[in-house]
Amino acid sequence: NAGVTQTPKFQVLKTGQSMTLQCAQDMNHNSMYWYRQDPGMGLRLIYYSASEGTTDKGEVPNGYNVSRLNKREFSLRLESAAPSQTSVYFCASHRDSYEQYFGPGTRLTVT
Amino acid sequence: AQSVTQLGSHVSVSEGALVLLRCNYSSSVPPYLFWYVQYPNQGLQLLLKYTSAATLVKGINGFEAEFKKSETSFHLTKPSAHMSDAAEYFCAVSEQAGTALIFGKGTTLSVSS
Numbered sequence: 001n002a003g004v005t006q007t008p009k010f011q012v013l014k015t016g017q018s019m020t021l022q023c024a025q026d027m028n029h030n031s032m033y034w035y036r037q038d039p040g041m042g043l044r045l046i047y048y049s050a051s052e053g054t055t056d057k058g059e060v061p062n063g064y065n066v067s068r069l070n071k072r073e074f075s076l077r078l079e080s081a082a083p084s085q086t087s088v089y090f091c092a093s094h095r096d097s098y099e100q101y102f103g104p105g106t107r108l109t110v111t
Numbered sequence: 112a113q114s115v116t117q118l119g120s121h122v123s124v125s126e127g128a129l130v131l132l133r134c135n136y137s138s139s140v141p142p143y144l145f146w147y148v149q150y151p152n153q154g155l156q157l158l159l160k161y162t163s164a165a166t167l168v169k170g171i172n173g174f175e176a177e178f179k180k181s182e183t184s185f186h187l188t189k190p191s192a193h194m195s196d197a198a199e200y201f202c203a204v205s206e207q208a209g210t211a212l213i214f215g216k217g218t219t220l221s222v223s224s
Contacts (some may be wrong), residue, residue: 033211040120040201040203040216040217042214042215042216042217043201043203043212043214045211045212048211052150058211090154090155092155100145100212101157101158102154102156103154104152104154105154
């Protein structure tokens with residue numbers, strides 16, 4: 001049972017490049033989330049998926065797209081990266097319980 | 112709208128001293144409240160949660176928190192700090208089970224010997 005896994009762990013992009021952050025969970029959870037963490041800002045919700053086939057915007061969705069590929073996988077795509085998207089990205093999931101389980105994070109730098 | 116305020120972005124204590132990290136929330140309904148800990152370069156780990164059962168909640172690593180509705184607070188305490196407690200701590204709230212969390216901005220705990 002690996003929990004929530006994220007790839008890659010580190011990434012450096014140039015402004016304008018695109019990339020997809022991958023997230024997978026093996027806990028049979030319905031809901032999945034993408035957050036970004038910036039110094040002094042806590043974690044802010046980018047997008048979430050309450051169930052397979054549904055996605056909704058969170059607090060800071062601009063510049064991002066998501067895909068809930070199946071129950072296990074939820075990807076986050078940056079179509080044209082900007083320096084403001086330099087951040088640590090966390091994926092999380094939960095079923096019907098209250099707490100969320102977090103992945104180890106992806107550290108993204110956009111130059 | 113829900114919100115979480117963590118008072119003090121940095122807290123420093125000596126090893127063996129009391130740890131007190133403050134969290135106040137606003138919510139239009141009885142909330143679910145959480146404390147998460149993040150060690151350097153790692154993800155978030157759940158310390159404890161309040162889900163309308165006992166108001167004093169015990170978590171892992173000797174931490175506990177008390178839900179006080181009249182003060183809209185959910186402060187985190189530990190009687191005796193250990194060097195290994197140095198980390199960043201996040202308070203979070205949700206109004207419904209199974210929904211997104213709203214996080215505070217975090218408090219960095221430093222422990223000196």
